[in-house]
Amino acid sequence: MSELLTYLKENEKDIEQTLLKLVTAESPSRNKALTDICGLVLKEEFDRLVGGKAETIIKEEVGNQYRFTYGTGDESEQILIIGHYDTVWDQGALPIRKENGKLYGPGAFDMKGGLTITFWALRALKEAGITGKRKIVVLVTSDEEIGSDHSRALIEEEAKKSVMVFVPESSISPDGAVKTARKGVGILKLKVYGKAVHAGIDPWSGVSAIDELALQIADLKKLDNKEDGISINIGKISGGTRTNVVAAYAEAEVDIRFEKKQQGDELEKAVLNRPVFIEGATVEMEGGINRYPLERTEKVVSLYEQLKEIAAEHGYILKEGKSGGGSDGNFTAGVGVPTIDGLGPVGDGAHAENEHIILENLPYRAALVAEVLKRNIG
Ligand SMILES: [Zn+2]
Structure with a gap:
């Protein structure tokens, strides 16, 4: 077992706590006041776990957005991770509950689980003392569920500075396949x-x-x-x-x-x-x-091959699939940067009443992200 996976498995309970904090701080896209509170929780978790540069991008109509940085690399060589912390759920619409190893709640799968594994992947790199010539930027926006009008330019601008993009959006159910193509x-x-x-x-x-x-x-x-x-x-x-x-x-x-x-x-x-x-x-x-579509280009395939190899080392098979729906990953792919989407944890029910993630998968998924970052940090 890899050192990073071992570390993450040891911290399984704490990873679960991060997710619980994020899900409890509800963040419907159109409720700025409430969403901003979730944004503060997000920043607090980043400060606690990773502790790098954290910039707040103030937004008038939607929740504030965040640009977190790990490491100090060359500006044009960065690796980008994008995510959103808004959800489709109105406050109180979906009860939070833990049952049979699953956490149900608003945004658990789409995509606070993905943000949780991202922070913990960086935490694992930090604890292992891994840095490289590339810095890792995590851009977290607040309006993906309502069309990304308040973040698209920012996402595209950041993508243009990046050599690759990872999107820990909800994976393909039921086995957690990543998305190597989107329409x-x-x-x-x-x-x-x-x-x-x-x-x-x-x-x-x-x-x-x-x-x-x-x-x-x-x-x-x-x-x-x-x-x-x-x-x-x-x-x-x-x-x-x-x-x-x-x-x-x-x-x-x-x-x-x-x-x-x-x-x-x-x-x-x-x-x-x-x-x-x-x-x-x-x-x-x-x-x-x-x-524009996220196309399964050669570079996308080679990133997927890396992920598959890491998964095999961690003892499971990582599948790939395509989605008919769009995400912010379409924007980064649209400016020509190889993008892998659907890296979020295994779960089901995005935008549905049974929205949940499988808790024991969290360390594995965080380790998958940590390893792929380690391999590409340079
Ligand atoms: Zn999403």
């Missing part, structure tokens, strides 16, 4: 304008926005391609006023997903360039790509 996502809104007239007197003198919208949807769905991993979902439509009126307005909300950056650019162009099917109708498509 890209686009969010768009289609607005269709027509001309309202009475449906009985001279309906042909009007222009139905609903008819046009129906044709638009059929046209958009032609871009949907399961084989290539491209999906188009019209998640919401509305429009019209009453049965006896030709509709003057209709709209649709559109979600697009894709596996490759180039695919996404082509898809976005096709979705934005709308033909008009009914004379007199006007069509506007707003929005576009929100997150």
